[in-house]
Amino acid sequence: MVTVGVLALQGAVREHEAVLAGLGCHTRRVRRTDDLDGLAGLVIPGGESTAIARLARGSGLLGAVRARIDAGMPALGTCAGLILLADEVADPAALAGLPTVGGLDVTVRRNAFGGQLASGEWDVDLTVPATTDGQLASGTGTGADPTDGRMRGVFIRAPRIERVGPGVEVLAVRDGEPVAVRQGPVVACTFHPELVPDATLHRLWLAGADLHDTPSNSPVAPS
Amino acid sequence: MTVELAADRSLVNTGLAEMLKGGVIMDVVTPEQARIAEEAGAVAVMALERVPADIRAQGGVARMSDPDLIDGIIDAVSIPVMAKARIGHFVEAQVLEALGVDYIDESEVLSPADYVNHIDKTRFRVPFVCGATNLGEALRRITEGASMIRSKGEAGTGDVSEAMRHLRTILGEIRALASRTDDELFVAAKELAAPYELVRRVARDGKLPVVLFVAGGVATPADAAMMMQLGADGVFVGSGIFKSGNPAKRAKAIVEATTHFDDAEVIAAVSRGLGEAMVGINVADVPAPHRLAERGW
Numbered sequence: 001m002v003t004v005g006v007l008a009l010q011g012a013v014r015e016h017e018a019v020l021a022g023l024g025c026h027t028r029r030v031r032r033t034d035d036l037d038g039l040a041g042l043v044i045p046g047g048e049s050t051a052i053a054r055l056a057r058g059s060g061l062l063g064a065v066r067a068r069i070d071a072g073m074p075a076l077g078t079c080a081g082l083i084l085l086a087d088e089v090a091d092p093a094a095l096a097g098l099p100t101v102g103g104l105d106v107t108v109r110r111n112a113f114g115g116q117l118a119s120g121e122w123d124v125d126l127t128v129p130a131t132t133d134g135q136l137a138s139g140t141g142t143g144a145d146p147t148d149g150r151m152r153g154v155f156i157r158a159p160r161i162e163r164v165g166p167g168v169e170v171l172a173v174r175d176g177e178p179v180a181v182r183q184g185p186v187v188a189c190t191f192h193p194e195l196v197p198d199a200t201l202h203r204l205w206l207a208g209a210d211l212h213d214t215p216s217n218s219p220v221a222p223s
Numbered sequence: 224m225t226v227e228l229a230a231d232r233s234l235v236n237t238g239l240a241e242m243l244k245g246g247v248i249m250d251v252v253t254p255e256q257a258r259i260a261e262e263a264g265a266v267a268v269m270a271l272e273r274v275p276a277d278i279r280a281q282g283g284v285a286r287m288s289d290p291d292l293i294d295g296i297i298d299a300v301s302i303p304v305m306a307k308a309r310i311g312h313f314v315e316a317q318v319l320e321a322l323g324v325d326y327i328d329e330s331e332v333l334s335p336a337d338y339v340n341h342i343d344k345t346r347f348r349v350p351f352v353c354g355a356t357n358l359g360e361a362l363r364r365i366t367e368g369a370s371m372i373r374s375k376g377e378a379g380t381g382d383v384s385e386a387m388r389h390l391r392t393i394l395g396e397i398r399a400l401a402s403r404t405d406d407e408l409f410v411a412a413k414e415l416a417a418p419y420e421l422v423r424r425v426a427r428d429g430k431l432p433v434v435l436f437v438a439g440g441v442a443t444p445a446d447a448a449m450m451m452q453l454g455a456d457g458v459f460v461g462s463g464i465f466k467s468g469n470p471a472k473r474a475k476a477i478v479e480a481t482t483h484f485d486d487a488e489v490i491a492a493v494s495r496g497l498g499e500a501m502v503g504i505n506v507a508d509v510p511a512p513h514r515l516a517e518r519g520w
Contacts, residue, residue, distance in 0.1 A: 009245070047242050047245070050261065055479065114323070115303070115324070115325050154234055157303065
């Protein structure tokens, strides 16, 4: 069984842990650099991206996450996690002088739709098959996969993906705009798959990153 | 065009509170204070005209803030902005929704507008946070549509003992409920004066269906960490920051202590050299009629 870390400086940590447990993963909360040792993958949850970046300031934690991603560690970022993984943030003032992770070739705009009154729940259209792995497709899961290529997206003060780099695959769209993307073993989305019973996006990430095979106690990123 | 019902927003509204977990929400009275709070790592700010310590000292009727003040604070920061309406004052809540705040606090810190009814929060698209001193009160607020609960404590005192009492009461009552048998839950609902279905859900899950923050008297990093160790999901700090000697440093220290709540070395490190804490008032010295926690029912 693999051990997947959840960055636990602030935000929706518990919800990701529950989804991952439902998919048969061990989880570990990551607050300091040495918590990363031996992890097969890392989830960067939703929360306030500026608060998470400020909490990481001076610790070197986000730089260490980037080094491991560069060495092949899979990562899943949701909402604030997407913002921290993005190579470029369109409104850099709020994160000026703060560490981020980077490595995902997209441009995102924080809080692109306005305040909480612009938040909402909408269906998103998957642009890839719901899973690439038969074993995971029939796994226990926390809910049924959609059969119609859709999943429910909970968008909360959501960011917007304004540019997708050439090596980045779009996994899901809403109104023609990308809302979930993948670059190698890194998956990120503008909504909150951890708040719905449908574990499709987590499965896509785990299956695409080949995480079901990885021994839990060996580092994924030997350098 | 289909009309969006408040129930349809339950997930986005409780979800926003989930995103604030592990964080600190700070009372601010000016855009400058809001920027200091954001720079310190606050996950949200509460916009108001007077912090509770000043409301307590100056007396008089405390009301919703001036819309210009709230607009100024919304413009100053990129994190969520909350604002307070009086208990039962549904038009103040309508105004705050029209201003586009991210959360409304139906708050005992302001003077109540209705001594019988709270706001029917199911009629709003914007989410509400409400105070509670015990489990029954929390469940009644959730039934009325609150998307987030905070224990009340005793605002504006800098004395953490009431926050401690209310948090321990709520969590203790949840533990007691979880130990009851199914046939005992009917009378539990009667005792809690809350709907049976909600009581059964809390008994089954062993937790509230919404996020539980703590408020009212948190003034130091150790106060915040203690509340997190007890099981709070996050912390509101009112007067404790901007009534202290070095607000920027204290705000950052409380944020760090809230994240690293189980690491005494971090709490020790951030507690150094913070300057004067807010002077504070012992709750025991506050005459009962002036205790804010007793507002709301």
